[in-house]
Amino acid sequence: MKLKLIVSLIIGVALSMAAIADTIKLKADHPDTYIVKKGDTLWEISSVFLNSPWLWPHLWENNSQIDNPDLIYPGDILNLIWVDGQPRLTRKRLKKLSPIPRLEEKRQAIPIIPLEMLSAFLSRDHIIDPALLEGSPRLLGDSVGSPRFFEGDIFYAEGQYDKNKLYGIYRLGKNYKSATGKKLGSELIFIGQSQVSQSPNVDTTYKVTPHDLIRSSREARQGDLILAIPEYETIPAYFIPKPVPKSTKGRILAAVNGSAAIGKWDIVVIDKGKRDDIQIGSMFSILRSGQALLVDNKEIIYQEDSNVFDKIGEADLQLPPERVGELMVFKAYEHLSIAILMRGNDVIGSTYKIEGLTF
Secondary structure: OHHHHHHHHHHHHHHHHHHHHHHOOEOOOOOOEEEOOOOOOHHHHHHHHEOOHHHHHHHHOOOOOOOOHHHOOOOOEEEEEEEOOEEEEEEEOOOOOOOOOOOOOOOOOOOOOOHHHHHHHHOOOEEEOHHHHOOOOEEEEOOOOOOEEOOOOEEEEEOOOOOOOOEEEEEEEEEEEOOOOOEEEEEEEEEEEEEEOOOOOOOOOOOEEEEEEEEEOOOEEOOOEEEEOOOOOOOOOOOOOEOOOOOOEEEEEEEOOOOOEEOOOOEEEEOOOHHHOOOOOEEEEEEEOOOEEEEOOOOEEEHHHOOHHHHOOOOOEEOOOEEEEEEEEEEEOOOOEEEEEEEEOOOEEOOOEEEEOOO
16 A cells, blocks of 8 residues: 555656646757847747747746846846756846946837737727627718718718717628627727817707717728727736636637738637636637548548548548647637737648647
8 A cells, every 4th residue: 555655656746747847848959048139029038948938937937036027128138047957047137337327218128929919909999799889870971972081081970979079980890700600799990080070160960960080090981880989908018828728629710811821920819708718818729620531441541632422421530630839819808809829830721720728
């Protein structure tokens, strides 16, 4: 009995050590020192040291010199050390001595990912249940019969509005559905901002109100929705990658730019959201489905290369899926989330399957 217990303990310790080794694995060609450059991100720096850059919190963990990785600045010197057998990064500030006092330019701490890639989503694009928009006021037109409107134009909108508020002009975009056809939400595209017109040449009635188009990112059109602007949403520069149970499976619904193939830093919509406990920082693996095979005593062929009859039949064997990249969620809705492709090993389709990334 004691022998079994001792063996169990030894195996447990060995497995724990193996798990740690797998959890944070340095690249074979990692440097011992790295100088932070302008334009760097935490993800890119971690990619220099780690095979799995989403594990970067472990690299800085329990390090008194780097309390918060968001306080790393260009010019800082990062040194790789070992603490209790685990790799850690320490930071040394690069200071230049000068006998002449001078003002130092204010620097920004490096973000986890390049925020310019998310700039479009710092605007007021949204995903919404179309049912919530029923009866919403619309852009009607103008006095000269123009179908399109630009910054500086005056147009009329249905209903009455508060003179002291700004309003958003929106247009419904893509409709997102689950694999079973269930409606998950619709894209609400931000067109521009308007306010009740201050021109002395136009009047308000109980049915219509003239608006000044004060800012636009694209042309406004007849039928666009006029809505109160939701509270401004911000995306943090620093958020920690979070594991998601591997049992959480879903798919990429579409690339936001409409491309059929996606690559690093592309933005996609996935069919998992807050109802699935998804939050900012949630990580997913991107899976490429394994090939279907037809197998008999004479030959082995891919089903896609077979004749028209065998293509519609059931395959004899399905190879397991392979992980070809990782996604990180940066905006979560009830049924959907918007995520950024952090890494891709190959050309990735915009409708590939995903599963939670556990670490």
